[in-house]
Structure formats: C-alpha cells, structure tokens
Amino acid sequence: MEVDVVVVGGGAMGSAAAWQLARRGHSVRLLEQFEQGHHIGASHGATRNFNMAYAEADYLDLVTEAKDLWDELAAETGRQLLDLVGLVNHGNVRRLQEVRSSHAQRGIESHFISASEAADRWRGMNFRSDVLVVPGSGRVRAGEALLALRQAAEAHGARFEYSTPVRDIRVAGDDRAVVVTDSGEITARRVVVTAGAWTTKLAGSLVRLPRLVVTQEQPAHFTPLDDSLEWPSFNHNPDPDDPRDAYWYSPVYGMLTPGEGIKAGWHGVGPVTDPDARTFTPEPAQLEALVRYVGDWLPGVDAGSAVPISCTYTSTATEDFVLDRFGPVVVGAGFSGHGFKFTPAIGRVLADLADGGSAPARFSARR
Template identity: 90%
Template structure:
C-alpha cells in the first residue's frame, strides 16, 4: 500500500494532524496501537484547561490560532468544544504580571482582581494575593474533541486503523519511508509520529530527539459541596517566598469536569514510568499532599472524596514541545501537561512539516 502520509499515534495530536492533512487533499492512514477510546495514554478524559495565560510569544501565537481552529472544528462537526467559563491564575505575582503585560501588547483580554474580589465571585475557592482572570479561557471538551477530529478527518478521506501497533519504520530516502505492522507494509512520502509516551521506544536511534521523560501522573476528581457554585478553570503557582507552600510538589491546575467533579492535580511530578509497565496506582504521599492542597484552597469541595485518575506525561526538560522533521519522519512530542489546548494548531504545524514547511524555532529539536 502507498499513501502520502502515515500518522503513527491516534491521540489528540495525531488525530489533529490527520484532519489538517486530509483537508489539504493528502491521502492519510492513521495507525493507533490501542483500541479507540483507550485510557492508557495521555489524551483520554472529558476535559482539559483552555488557558491563554502565557507570556511567551510562540505560545501566544499558537494558542490564539488554536482557539480559531477549535471554532472551525465546531463548524465542521456541529458541536461545541470550548466552554469559556474563564480561567483564574494566582500565586507567584511576578509570573502573572509578565503574562498580563504580554496580553496587553496583543490585545488579549485579562485583568487583575484582589483576593477578596475573587473569593466573593468564586466562593468554592480561596485566594491569598491578586488574581489574574482571563475571561476568554476555560476548558476544552477533550473526549468530544478527540471523536470529532477523527470524524472530520475521515470526512476528508483519512483512514483510521485502531489496535494496529507499528513494529518498525524504515527510512528509504528523504521522501520515502516504510511503516511495518503485523499485517502490512505501508509506503509513504512522510510518516508523522505522535506516539506520546511511546515516542522514544518507537523511534529509537532513527532520529535525534531531546530527552523525553515519561511520568505517571495522578490528578483527582473531588465532589463539590454545593452544585450552585460557579467554577472557573484555574492554575495556581506556589509562592517562592511563602513557607506555607513548601509542601507543594509543583503548580496546581484544575477545572470543573461536568458529571465527575472538580479536577485538580500536580503538574509533571509523578514517578518516572515505562508506559508498558505502569502500576496505575496513585503515589500515596503525593496524593495526600494534593488532598491537603484541596482542603486549604478549595473549600467548595469535599477533600475526602478524591477519585484519582492515572495518565502519562511525556515531557522535555524545559517543557517545550518538539515539532520537527528528520527526512521523511515528522515528530510531534513532549506535549503532556499543557499541550491539549493547542491541539488543532499543533496539527496544522505537523501538516506544514509534512508538506515541507517549518515549525517555529522554539519547537525544533535541533535549536
């Protein structure tokens, strides 16, 4: 079989790349090693934060584009994917001022509230210092978006094959590679690898990537005490000058997941793991610390109601994404922890790379 592009990995980024490529008229086959809707990687779950609180120009460019593309996907599918309930950012005042300054330069709406003003508006939360509110942020309906990306890609002619592990990728020139599965060999002009926690295992020494660390993360859902309370999405950074935050493992993120509760979690500090040998069992000390955080900062939920979730992060040392091409191999990796909001824009960048274009310099593996 011969096609223009094989996409390896059917999570959010691979599905978005297939959508972007197929709508350009490319013949696309996507291969996913697990069944559709599996919970073994990083793209499952009902919601993710949609957060525009970045100070870096590259990320602001990408998230602004992503917002427009989420709306385009909504137009194609007839479904809504962004719930712009607002997002509050608090803690570390210096970081928040840098974000607000970057927003002001670009005309992105955001503003500061005092802690008392924020607590009066969002009575399920506690605040210590000034709060940066981004009204045009909120959450992404992640599970619905994943299904819609597949449907949109298939509507443009892409083919998705689940339960189809890739056993080998053989490079046969700058514009030719062969992808080997248990039942077929597929020749393609480009192979887009978006394999999440399996990226390094799959590619081996085929391309030179920055070190990708796979961790098992354990956010949890907590039951609200009052269903009438309004909940924004949130990011909370520890205050480096306040010893009361010394027990924190990292910044905390969270949002309402309708029907499941308030999701809260540490960011990228779970135990390093082999994605094929995960325990799926919460690390008890980190979970206890998360429950303590919820008890102190989220008075609108029951801290004893924690239902842990297990997922993987695949992270670079500086948390920047990897978006690059090596001959016929295009790689998208290192998204975990803050990538999902960018999904359709990342799909566009991966499609550009497959078509011979370039990614922003920040995201290239060889910078």
C-alpha cells in the first residue's frame, strides 16, 4: 500500500498533524499502537492548562496561533474545546514581569493584581506575592480535543488505525520510507513520528535526536469543599529565597477538571521510567509533598482527598520541543508537560516540515 504520509502515534500531536496534512489534500494513514482513548501515554485525561504566560517570541507566536486553530477546529467539528476561565501565575515575580512585558509588546491581555486582591477573588487559593492574571487563558478540553482532531482529519480523508503497533521504519530514499506493521508494509513519501515516550525506541536509530527523558508523573485530583468557589487555572513557582518552599519538588500547575475536582501536580520531576514497564504507582514522598502543598495553598479543597493520576512526560534538557525532518522522517517529540496547549499549531508545523518547510530554530534537533 502507498500513501502520501504515515503518522505514527495517535495522541494529540499525531492527530493534529493528520488533520493539518489531510486538509491540504494529502492521503494520510495514522497508526496508533494502543486502542482509542487509552491511558498509557501523555494525551489522556479531560483537561489541560491553556496558558499564554510565555516571554519567548517563538512560544508566543505558537500559542497565539494555537488559540486561533482551537477555535477553527471547534467551529469545524461543533465541539467546545477551550474554557477561557482565566489563568493565574504567581511566585517568581521577576519572571512574570518579563512575561507581562512580552505581552504588552504584542497586545496580549494580562495584568498584575495584589495577593490580597487575588485571595478575595479566588477564595479557594492562597497567594503570597503579586499575581499575573491572563484572562484569555484557561483550559483545553483535552478528551474532546482528541475526538475533534480525529473527526476533522477523517472528514478530510485521513484514516486512523488503532491497536496497530509499528514494528519498523525503513528509509528508502529522500522521499520514500517503508512502515512495517503486523499486517504488512506501507510505503509513504513522509513518515511523521509523534510517538511520545516511545520516540527514541522507534526512531532513535533512524534520526539524530537530543536525549529524551521519559518520566512517570503523578498529579492528583482533589475534592472542592464548596462548589460555589470560582477556580481559574494556575501555575505557581516556588520562591528560592523562602525556606517555606524548600519542600517543593518543582513549580506546580493546576486547574478545575469538571466532575473530577481540582487537578494539581509537580512539573517534570517524576521517576525516570521505561514506557513499556511503568508501575503506574505514585512515588510516596512526592505525593506526600503534593498533599502538603495543597494543604498550604489550596484551602478550597480537601487535601486528604487525593486521587492520583499517572501520565508520562517526554522531555528534552531545555524543555524545548523537537520539531525537525530527516529525509523522509519528520519527528515531533519532547513536549515536556507543556505542549498540549500548542497542539493544533504543532500539527501545522509538522505538516509544513512534511511539505518541505521549516520549523522555528529553537525546535531543531540539531540546535
């Protein structure tokens, strides 16, 4: 069988690439090793933060584009994908001042409020320092987003195949590769690898990638004590000069997941793991510290109600993404726990790479 493009990996990024490629008129076949809706990788779950609090130009370009594309995808599929409930950023005020300056240069709405004003508005949260509020942020309905991406891609002719592991990829020329599955071989002009935690296993011998570290992360949902409380999404950085934050493992992110509670988690500090040999069991000391954080900073929830979640991060040393092409093989990887918000724009970049275009230099595997 021959097609224009095979996409390997049916999570958020692969699905977005399939949508972007199919709407350009390419014949696209997406292969996913697990069943639809599985919980083994990094794209499952109901919600993700949609946060525009970046200072770097290339990330701001990408997230601004992503917001427009989320809206376009929602209109195309009739699904609501963004809940713009606002996002609050606190801790490390110097960094937040850089973000606000970048926003001002681009006309992105954001503003500082005092800790007391923030506590009055969001009574389920505690604040110690000035808070950067980004009203046009909030959360992505991640589960709906995956369904929407598939719906839109298939409407343009893409074919999605689940429970179809890829056993090998063979490069047969600058514009030709062969993808091997249990049911046969598929020849394509391009192969887009968006395999998450399996990227190095699948493509590491084909292309020169930076080191990708796979960790098992363990956020948790906590039960709100009062259903009338207003909850923005949030990011919170520890204060390196305050001993009260010494027990923190990393910055904390969180959001309301309707029907499940308030999600909170450390960022990118879980144990290194083999994606094929995960325990799915929380690391006790980190979970204990997360419960302590919630007790200190989220008085609107029951800190003792933690329901742990297990997911993977696949991270580069800088937490920058890898978006690059090597002959007929395009790779999207290393989304490092902050990639989901960018999903439809990442799909556009991957489609550009497949069509001979380029990605921002920050994301080159050869940087």
